[in-house]
Amino acid sequence: MQRRARRKFDDEPENHERWLISYADFITLLFAFFVVMYSIAAVNTGKYKIFSDALGDAFGGQGSAKPINTQVQNLPIPNPALRRRTELLRKEKEQMTKLAQDLLSTLAPLVKEGKVRVTQNSRGVSVEINASVLFDPGAALLTSESREALQAVAVLLKADPHAVQVEGHTDNLPIRNTNFPSNWELSAARAGAVVRLFIDSGVAPARLTAVGHADNYPVAPNAQADGRARNRRVAVTILSGIPDPATEVPTAPAPPAAPPAP
Structure with a gap:
């Protein structure tokens, strides 16, 4: 089994x-x-x-x-030097904005009349004053009315540490006399007259620069009288101590392009 x-x-x-x-x-x-x-x-x-x-x-x-x-988080800037420069740039912009507001308030009547323009960019704060407010035609002596406005600006500049550049501009009509052989001398003399008033009002001379550009940087066409009137001007620029490289502009506007050859 x-x-x-x-x-x-x-x-x-x-x-x-x-x-x-x-x-x-x-x-x-x-x-x-x-x-x-x-x-x-x-x-x-x-x-x-x-x-x-x-x-x-x-x-x-x-x-x-x-x-x-998978979302990217906003991390703090790792570079201490870059973080410090970013903070300084922010404070500088705030200071320049306050200065621009003070200038607008001081020059409010002339701004409303269109004779003064206050702008802010990466260079700093620029006060563009029509020459008719400051000088008689073909002259470089400040009028008594213009002295009051410029002295009010000088009060703000005296308490501010930034460098100041004063630029004189003319139209393209030539001037030839014993005082001003060309528009170069006229524009430089007008810038110098504003600088002298600032110095007399207490602004440190080492902070000031006078530049004459003649008719090389127009802001309007010179073909008509109103355009030439706009081009006759003095620009007072309070230069920023920390220019922003991302938006930095040249020290003067680019000249107009030359017409093409026939």
Whole structure:
């Protein structure tokens, strides 16, 4: 009996397809591995959360994985020198803005009449005064009315540490007399007259510069009388101590382009 039962067990055919079970498990794991690699290579916040939740449910995990933060955070500037320069530049702009507001308030009547313009840029604060407010035609002596306005400006400049550049401009009509052989001498003399008044009003001479540009930097066409009147001007620029390199402009406007050759 025992020999016969054992022979029956030994005679059972061998199962040659059991390897398919291990192979199927290996393929499943390999597929899961490539899915994970793909999801890491191209992160999508919504798809990543759905996929992590699905894996957690499938493998019995405790909760889903935390989503990856793909947003760029605003970190502080790491360079101390750059951070300090940025802060100094901010304070300088605030100081120049206050100065521009004070000048606008002081020269408000002339600003309303269109005879004075106050502007602010990367160079600093510029006060552009029409020459008719300051001088008689063809002259470089300040009128009594203009002295009052300029002395009010000098009071603000005296308490301010910035350098000041005074630029004289004329129209393109030539002038030839014993005092001013050309517009160069006239524009330089007018700038010098404003500088002398500032010095007499208490502004330190070392902070002042006088420049004559003649008719080389017009702000309006010289073909008509109103354009020539705008070009006859004196510009007082309070120069910023920390120019902004991102918006820095030349010290004078570019001259107009020459007409093309015929």
